[in-house]
Amino acid sequence: MSGDSAKPRDGAQAVHRTLALLHCFGDSPQDLSASDLARRTDLPLSTTHRLLRAMTATGFLEQDPDTARYGLGPTMAELGRAAYHRRGLHRAEPELAALSQRTGVTADLAVRVGARAVILVGSSLANDHGRALRRPLHSTALGKVLLAWSDAADREIGTPLTPQTDRTITDPRALGEELNRVRAAGYALNDGESASGVRTVAVPVLDADDHARFALALRSSPEVITGERLGWFAEQAAACATALEVVLLPPNRRRTGPRPVIALP
Amino acid sequence: MSGDSAKPRDGAQAVHRTLALLHCFGDSPQDLSASDLARRTDLPLSTTHRLLRAMTATGFLEQDPDTARYGLGPTMAELGRAAYHRRGLHRAEPELAALSQRTGVTADLAVRVGARAVILVGSSLANDHGRALRRPLHSTALGKVLLAWSDAADREIGTPLTPQTDRTITDPRALGEELNRVRAAGYALNDGESASGVRTVAVPVLDADDHARFALALRSSPEVITGERLGWFAEQAAACATALEVVLLPPNRRRTGPRPVIALP
Structure with a gap:
């Protein structure tokens, strides 16, 4: 204001x-x-x-x-419903539900609004509180994906990188390096950077300009998303993201190149 | 403006x-x-x-x-979803789906916003267009219910009563008499007043003040909602409306008196 x-x-x-x-x-x-x-x-x-x-x-x-x-x-309920349906988000619901069931963990789809990743579809919204879910970009796997596959100018989020835990990346240069790693690896990881004991893997839903129009995340604990199973979770998410590119983007806005290969460290 | x-x-x-x-x-x-x-x-x-x-x-x-x-x-998608969930409208979805399946016709739930009945949940929203559904009050069964169970001052809708078909009630005094009939009968009928060949029966979701917080409608053709079956459709809608009073209203806002008895002509 x-x-x-x-x-x-x-x-x-x-x-x-x-x-x-x-x-x-x-x-x-x-x-x-x-x-x-x-x-x-x-x-x-x-x-x-x-x-x-x-x-x-x-x-x-x-x-x-x-x-x-x-x-x-x-x-707001009326126009919000119109916005939700007109963006085809209701068609993403069964894809996310199937992904969550297949993997046994929480699956969420987010879009970037300003300096936040906003979850619009997925398990986190299925519970009853009706609370909108806005997450910081720098401390979440969803946010890292939305930043990593964007124009260089859009990577500048301008706000101080507030720590959520002692693992949150708070140095802008370290965040820039992390985003380069994310892009090279084909997925983002949030390993206790938002809340301790929570591990999230995210991949982009890419458009024809190689921009992440949405980010798709799988979330659980490090005991479930173990180092050994990380690749499997990332692959499952990537397969769903490919389906969502079809569901959510019109044919003329879809990616024509190959999907980023998931490259584990 | x-x-x-x-x-x-x-x-x-x-x-x-x-x-x-x-x-x-x-x-x-x-x-x-x-x-x-x-x-x-x-x-x-x-x-x-x-x-x-x-x-x-x-x-x-x-x-x-x-x-x-x-x-x-x-x-808008984010805040709209918050508004929808916080009003408990997602809990009305299975009730309306069951009503629609039981009766074989379209079932919709609307709320009044200004001079319109706005459909927020139901079969009319299940199709893919994502268009918001705002209906006039005077020419719809939903609107008549929202007017009939409201304060006298709120019955004045002030706008000219635009004809949709040659059966639309366009005389304010005739509408007033119709609303009295609706209230006495416990249900409203739209018999080709919005579109010819469409018949709709609606009942109120009532609160503790005897106001229609929502209107619930069943819609089909006169060949399906026949004169003989009208009472059955109205009773089915009323049973669902009673369930919705529990689903949508907090305990302290719920009706304590008996539900209006469906009185056929």
Whole structure:
């Protein structure tokens, strides 16, 4: 928000504020009060109230009559469903379910939005909390894949590389080397860099420009995704990613070259 | 949009514009160009471009690099999924699927947003087009249910009652009488009022205040939903609506009185 304060009040400011308010609900599993929202977006309470009124009137938000707290409204459910179906993501669901069943571990599909990997389909969403899943790029296998197969300029994520565990890569140069390794190996590994005891293998869903349009991850513990079985998990994920390129990309946007070969260390 | 033009430029205008732009995608199954969007929202092209830039930067919209057209972005898919799950709508899916299978006809669940009934779950969404389904209130069984079980003030929908077929109720007084009949009968009927040859029976999902939080409809032709079988279809829908009250409403918001008895003419 603060980045906008120098700009003229040309409407873009209000758009960013509206979107910032909506985003609060992506990060929070429960309804929020007007003062919660003002605090999280760093907006004056009066401005927040004014924006919330407009957003409630159009169904983007909904106010609980008992608690006066706000939640995402029916318009968001409607448009969100349209966005989900129009991107063909419902067609990815059975592919991910089959992959998860075949491997016995969690399978997730994410897309990059700004400086986050956002999980849109997969086992992590199947549970009941309905919490949106936004993950940092630098400390996740999903994020490393999205960065490794992107333009050089897009590799610059600009934010400080916040440590999640003592294994998180926090040095930008070390991250650059890691991304080169990922690209050469054909897969990314997150070995306790987000949470200790969690190991994740990810591969790209590539488009015609050799960009990762999505990242596909298998997640479990190091006892399940052992060093010996790492290659097998990566191959399983890569086979599913190839299917997803067909399911999610139109024919004219699909990769024509060979898939990256999984190269174990 | 025009209703805003007299208001001071206090941010609410930009919010309404942003939401109007997003809404264009709920009504259109395909991507839209900046000039399409300017025309549909009645905004100057320069303003539209400025808002589209802000909306694309945050992932609410996405621009196709080949066609330069806009579509709903990953943030909408993410937040929409959060809204859908947090409202428990995924728990309604198996109930509606079972109802559709038991009756052999289309089963849909809608919520009211402004002057529309918006289908959020059901057979009409299961097909592949991903188009959002917004229906008028006065010419649909879903809409009649949402109006009949609401506060008197909410029955005033204010818009002209546009005819869809020669059977559509277009006189506000006749609609008022129809809503009283619907409430007394415990169900609503749309008998060729939206499209000829289509007959729909709908019942309310009621809350503790006796308001229809959702409307549940069964849709087919008059040859399937015959006069003789109407009662059976309405009873099947009502049984499912009772289950949905449990699935979709927290215990303290649930109806305590008896369910409306289905009274055939």
